C-alpha cells in the first residue's frame with residue numbers, strides 16, 4: 001500500500017521544519033528552500049507523490065508540524 005502526499009508551494013515558507021527536523025526520509029530541500037519530495041517518491045514532480053505505508057507516520061508528523069499546513073498526507 002502507498003499513501004499520497006502533496007506539498008503546496010504557494011503556502012510553503014521554506015522554514016525547513018519538514019525536511020530538516022520532522023521527516024528527512026520523505027522530504028528534502030528544493031529550489032529556494034521549498035520543501036520537495038525525495039525523488040524516489042515523486043510522481044511527476046517535486047510536490048506530488050506516493051510514499052510507502054511505513055513512511056506515513058513520519059510524513060504525517062511533518063504535515064502536523066508545518067506552520068502553514070502546506071503538506072497533505074492521504
Ligand code: SF4
Nearest residue numbers: 012013015016018066
Ligand atoms: S514545514 Fe511547511 S512551510 Fe516549512 S518547509 Fe516544510 S512544507 Fe514548507
